[in-house]
Amino acid sequence: MDAPLMIVGASMAGLRTAEGARRAGYAGPIEFLGAEAHAPYNRPPLSKELLQTEGHGHAEVAFPIRSALEEGVSWVLGRAAVSLDAVRRVVVDDAGDEHPYSALVIATGLRPKGLPIDDHGLGGIHVLRTLDDAVALRDVLRPGANVVILGSGFVGCEIAATAAKNGATVSIVTQSRVPLERALGPLLGAEMRRRHEEHGVRFFTGESLFGLVGDPSVERVILTSGVMLECDVLIVAVGSDPNTEWLEGSGLDVSNGVLVDGGLRAVGADGTVHPEIFAVGDVARYANPLFDDVPRRVEHWNLPTETGKRAGQLIAAQLAGDDCEPLAAAGFAPLPSFWSDQYDAHLLAFGMTYLADRSELVAGRVDDECVVEYFRGEELVGVCGIGMRSAVQAYRTRFVLPAQAGPPA
Numbered sequence: 001m002d003a004p005l006m007i008v009g010a011s012m013a014g015l016r017t018a019e020g021a022r023r024a025g026y027a028g029p030i031e032f033l034g035a036e037a038h039a040p041y042n043r044p045p046l047s048k049e050l051l052q053t054e055g056h057g058h059a060e061v062a063f064p065i066r067s068a069l070e071e072g073v074s075w076v077l078g079r080a081a082v083s084l085d086a087v088r089r090v091v092v093d094d095a096g097d098e099h100p101y102s103a104l105v106i107a108t109g110l111r112p113k114g115l116p117i118d119d120h121g122l123g124g125i126h127v128l129r130t131l132d133d134a135v136a137l138r139d140v141l142r143p144g145a146n147v148v149i150l151g152s153g154f155v156g157c158e159i160a161a162t163a164a165k166n167g168a169t170v171s172i173v174t175q176s177r178v179p180l181e182r183a184l185g186p187l188l189g190a191e192m193r194r195r196h197e198e199h200g201v202r203f204f205t206g207e208s209l210f211g212l213v214g215d216p217s218v219e220r221v222i223l224t225s226g227v228m229l230e231c232d233v234l235i236v237a238v239g240s241d242p243n244t245e246w247l248e249g250s251g252l253d254v255s256n257g258v259l260v261d262g263g264l265r266a267v268g269a270d271g272t273v274h275p276e277i278f279a280v281g282d283v284a285r286y287a288n289p290l291f292d293d294v295p296r297r298v299e300h301w302n303l304p305t306e307t308g309k310r311a312g313q314l315i316a317a318q319l320a321g322d323d324c325e326p327l328a329a330a331g332f333a334p335l336p337s338f339w340s341d342q343y344d345a346h347l348l349a350f351g352m353t354y355l356a357d358r359s360e361l362v363a364g365r366v367d368d369e370c371v372v373e374y375f376r377g378e379e380l381v382g383v384c385g386i387g388m389r390s391a392v393q394a395y396r397t398r399f400v401l402p403a404q405a406g407p408p409a
């Protein structure tokens, strides 16, 4: 029997790739190898509904497995890949088992960065990436709990909103000037701070952690300015690192994610393309010609689907023995999109707002519903709205490849 299409990382991007390969005509065996014990599930509810709804678990967030994946698919869950031999075309898992492949998909996503200081083995310190993390956190986000969140990105702010709604006393400690500064810029960032403060969240900006006090669990945190905060629950939400350690020594370029070409095919450290190895979702680093030629990792929910669809097409062609070059050369230019729900603010964005050097309010009022445009020089690189969904959606057609753009007005 042919070696399977091997997908390492049994989550959204891996699942979408398998679906994409089936849709493009690949009918052979598929094997998933996933470090988590759970079948693929959706992560956005982990910081929102699931975090505040007692009893919700995998069933409420599981992705449906489509009929095309009911046959010929094996799931090896609760086992992590530990190495890749790209010459023998074999992945080795943490039980020492070898998994040969005909094509390999790297879909191992990210994991939260740890505390910037030694935790001395104290309890009460949490991160949020997995379902198990969310269930553990939900159990301690009780009314009246003193919750300190380190980091003011989306995950930190969404947890803050959920915890504040649950009646916890919430403090956000951040090195930034305003929350969500990188993604939303100063205007919307300041507005989100105002909305959080309206719900009782306290901000300690330009700050980091200096020390922890407690035994056996954290009881207080000391900030770099010397401020001391009561703390029953410390949540570390200071960004993520790509899960690529298992690829060390494989010859692939894994500096800040897996470098891939426009066909999502892995690029070696020597610049050669590996036609049978693909990377998708949060772990992949690629250039997006809608913006420029700089390869980046982009951590938004629509990209596991976009990258999975595209990789699936190429995998099906590759395994059918077709010439993939014309397909790969066609370029890959997905429009990144993210959303976030905090209190009654529904944020929706398109593009790469974090490339902007300035932002401009173009509709509505910041303290109500609004649309903000983001520019790099004169180039529109992103848009974000609070509410006003249809106005924001209308921007989708504004992001086009330079060759498709009309003459300047």
Ligand SMILES: Cc1cc2nc3c(=O)[nH]c(=O)nc-3n(C[C@H](O)[C@H](O)[C@H](O)COP(=O)(O)OP(=O)(O)OC[C@H]3O[C@@H](n4cnc5c(N)ncnc54)[C@H](O)[C@@H]3O)c2cc1C
Residues within 6 Å of the ligand: 008, 009, 010, 011, 012, 013, 014, 033, 034, 035, 036, 042, 043, 044, 045, 046, 047, 079, 080, 081, 082, 107, 108, 109, 110, 128, 129, 130, 155, 243, 246, 280, 281, 282, 283, 299, 300, 301, 302, 304, 337, 338, 339, 340, 341
């Ligand atoms: C709490 C939270 C809330 C979010 N909310 C939003 C939102 O509101 N809007 C939005 O746009 N985006 C949101 N996102 C981002 C979005 O969920 C991610 O972009 C998406 O989950 C990425 O999917 P992925 O499959 O690439 O990676 P992941 O979902 O990270 O999946 C990777 C999988 O690979 C497994 N794995 C890792 N290493 C190995 C190994 N060595 N061997 C085998 N398996 C391995 C992991 O255990 C994991 O199951 C949120 C993310 C989180 C964590």
